[in-house]
Amino acid sequence: MCGIVGLLVKKPSLRHRLGALMVPMLTGMTERGPDSAGLAVYTTPVSEGRRKLSLYSGEHAVDWSELLGAVRHAIAEMHEIEAHGNQAVLTTAADADQVVAWLKRHAPEVAVLSVGQSIDLYKDVGAPADIARRYRFGELQGTHLVGHTRMATESAVTPAHAHPFTAGRDFCLVHNGSLSNPHLVRKHLEPLGIEFETDNDTEAACRFFEWRLREGDDLEQAVERGFSQLDGFFTFLMGTDQELLIVRDAFACKPAVVAETDDYVAIASEFRSLAHLPDIGHASLFEPKPEEIYSWRI
């Protein structure tokens, strides 16, 4: 079991309340996913030519300003860092792949959770409410977000196995369910040079879709292709810098409810995570139909 939540605010005036509206959604899914939680939030993009990397050091105490100095020394470009405890956002004018490779080699205790122009990513083990407090989710601002609470069923409880998973730039995915052929998908993707970080089934789906996006599919086409390639149970919620998308498997094994008003689109595994939202009494409520793709653009 797991819980998923998604929120997209339609009015720019609501962007500063994105996190505050979301926190009760996330904590409302605690019973479905008490062991880990995470979210991706899409914020105002960094300027053209720059990228930002969400970094996470877990139990390791990292001196972020020292790390920044080392990055600046190694790669002669603009780099900035904004850190909160074991989480930091590194903004860089350098080639992001070069920075990721440098970090992997010289700061292996630092995990790169996401790369993009808009995406910030947080994930950790523990109760969703604790994680929301730890990373000050209530203060997050942006256009849309994708969140998850995890009850692990098929792989270990670690920050790396928590959702959202990311691949490429500004793309993330959360999953409620389980895939039965992740190893087959992986066997297909690895010879194409696609590297995996965990043995988690959701990562296989994430990397499959991101591979299709790079091959020229739009997200809807990638998901259509996934119907024949990914076997198992899923409600997938995905984000790009422009879009929020939800899809359920052919058997609709895992729940999802959507609430839409003039102000927002809110998605959760269950209505109890939506009940607190403003004007919910007048929202249009529906359950996504199996294998139908629902997406909203910012």
Place this chain on the structure above:
Amino acid sequence: MANLKPLPTAREFDLSRDSLRQLNLYLHKHAVDEGISQIRVQNPDGAHSIACGLDAELDVQIHGHVGYYVAGMNQLASVTVHGNAGPGAAENMMSGRVHVKGFASTSAGASAHAGLLIIDGDASLRCGISLKGADIVVGGSVGSFSAFMAQAGRLVICGDAEDALGDSLYEAVIYVRGQVRSLGADARFEPMTDTDRAAVKGLLNLAGRSEDPGTFKRVASAKSLYHWHADANQEY
């Protein structure tokens, strides 16, 4: 004689203040003793297992949307949801009446033995799966695999049905008014008889509906899966 006030027969719970356990404990243990027959529930906010396992003639009115298993295992009680229901509404109902005024999620009325489940809106996939004798009236449409392996009882669908309607049916009968995307294995359309029309009319009346019983089609088991045939080579 003193001017005695009539004893109250109704009680209200507000789940934004009262706990679900308080509500269900009251419904199970105290309502009958206190002479309370009507219970109103406010702010259910998607909570699970509201009014589960009731076994007395109570009238429970829930104002809002509920989560999983509302009125599960119901006996005798009448439970009305003025909103939508999550998965497993009235699952394993034994008697009584459950009325969902909005839509119902997956597996509504699963394995219900008796009683009546009314869903005014749509029901999701697997409505009436393994039905064991209850009646279900759906005002809207049903999702795929509805009445899968249904053994007894009746499912009336005023709208459409998605794929595999009535797959591996036993003795349950389905009446459907709209389009059926596909029938499941061993389910077949059969002619409507006067008895069928009377049955549909009776169920629609109980559900407060006015569709013309003559516009429904009957789906029942062809019974070709009742016995295992060695010659079939497992190709059912």
